Amino acid sequence: MSTTNSQPFYQLTPDTVIDAVESLGYWCDGRFLELNSYENRVYQVGLEDDTPLIAKFYRPGRWSDAQILEEHQFCYELAEQELPVVAPIRSESGESLLHFKDYRFALYPRRGGRAPELADPDHLFRLGQTLGRFHLVGQTRPFTERPALDIRSYGIDSIELIARDFIPSSLRDAYTSLAEDLLSGIEVCYRAARDIRSIRVHGDCHGGNILWRDDTPNFVDFDDARMAPAVQDLWMLLTGDDRQQQQLQLSEVIEGYTEFAEFDPRELHLVEALRTLRMLHYSAWLARRWDDPAFPRSFTWFNTERYWGEHILQLREQLAAMQEPPLTLL
Known part of the structure; x- marks a missing residue:
């Protein structure tokens, strides 16, 4: 993948992330935390009078829209069987793969927890x-x-x-x-x-x-x-x-x-x-x-x-x- 094709991904700013989230009708409170992710860019975004959301911005060229949506559909199938997965939030129009300017992203509920103890x-x-x-x-x-x-x-x-x-x-x-x-x-x-x-x-x-x-x-x-x-x-x-x-x-x-x-x-x-x-x-x-x-x-x-x-x-x-x-x- 060339740097030229990917440059907008590197230029993501907190303002752009917040604007993308607010384009879905949320009101952000200014709290913003970049999470540990390299393949994609993932942020915790605070909301007014609500639990923060996780915003995941997809790396250009990694997956097609159809491949991302197939991943989302798999998560929904698992969730429908009451399995403990963190699935994307659908917008009011029912979409899980969202777009803002040149970016593709998805929103997730924040889920706390710790790593499992694999010796247990x-x-x-x-x-x-x-x-x-x-x-x-x-x-x-x-x-x-x-x-x-x-x-x-x-x-x-x-x-x-x-x-x-x-x-x-x-x-x-x-x-x-x-x-x-x-x-x-x-x-x-x-x-x-x-x-x-x-x-x-x-x-x-x-x-x-x-x-x-x-x-x-x-x-x-x-x-x-x-x-x-x-x-x-x-x-x-x-x-x-x-x-x-x-x-x-x-x-x-x-x-x-x-x-x-x-x-x-x-x-x-x-x-x-x-x-x-x-x-x-x-x-x-x-x-x-x-x-x-x-x-x-x-x-x-x-x-x-x-x-x-x-x-x-x-x-x-x-x-x-x-x-x-x-x-x-x-």
């Missing part, structure tokens, strides 16, 4: 229950506009970008050789899993996108919702490097999950492959956004020789992890 078996069990119910909805029909999480988009495209434009020449041979081995390892994991079904998933189900409140996990930010295997929403709940610890965590998650939905144990062959794809995609995401001034300011460590050296070491560890037997259901 009760939290893991409850998360599994909730995701089981999510996936019952997710499997009822596919996304038709949003892409799938696959080896091409997360792996091959990411590697090609980094090798071509970012990896230092001193590390290029090591990176490209390792990348070939990683792609081969990922394909082996997918073949071991065989014909796994993809469903609509949250896609970025880490603790930062879950707000724990009143003993309930509230899921936010469905911006990465895609078609993917169900385990994509489960593996990020497994923390730490200790295999026994992850095995115990998995058992709690799956015990809750299977109260509502079936889980295909073959998907466990994909855990380390999906982790590897996420690592590759994350570096490529930073690279693709490097012309956004917010990224060099916030990720000062990226694109240094030290960063790429450590990245290669981490990817070598992942290559070894993919060669280990997968976790199992107890």
Whole structure:
């Protein structure tokens, strides 16, 4: 994405955000807080005599209108089943994707909470229950506009970008050789899993996108919702490097999950492959956004020789992890 096409996104000011919110008939009280978001721009906007709203301004070129609306519709389907998601607020005319000048945005209710305790078996069990119910909805029909999480988009495209434009020449041979081995390892994991079904998933189900409140996990930010295997929403709940610890965590998650939905144990062959794809995609995401001034300011460590050296070491560890037997259901 070029800076020229995206420049209005970088020039968002508090006045513009407030004007956009007030164009919907709200009265803002001047309180304004920029929240921690990089892919999009997200703000908490205070209202007179009412609870503040969250305004999310979409990055130009990331998703089409149809893809954004498909994400919103998925949230509404989940909410209709009384699942704890923070869905967009519809305007008086029934629209969820809103426009102001050159910007596209959505409004959300503010929802407080804290991150779940992923070392707590009760939290893991409850998360599994909730995701089981999510996936019952997710499997009822596919996304038709949003892409799938696959080896091409997360792996091959990411590697090609980094090798071509970012990896230092001193590390290029090591990176490209390792990348070939990683792609081969990922394909082996997918073949071991065989014909796994993809469903609509949250896609970025880490603790930062879950707000724990009143003993309930509230899921936010469905911006990465895609078609993917169900385990994509489960593996990020497994923390730490200790295999026994992850095995115990998995058992709690799956015990809750299977109260509502079936889980295909073959998907466990994909855990380390999906982790590897996420690592590759994350570096490529930073690279693709490097012309956004917010990224060099916030990720000062990226694109240094030290960063790429450590990245290669981490990817070598992942290559070894993919060669280990997968976790199992107890």
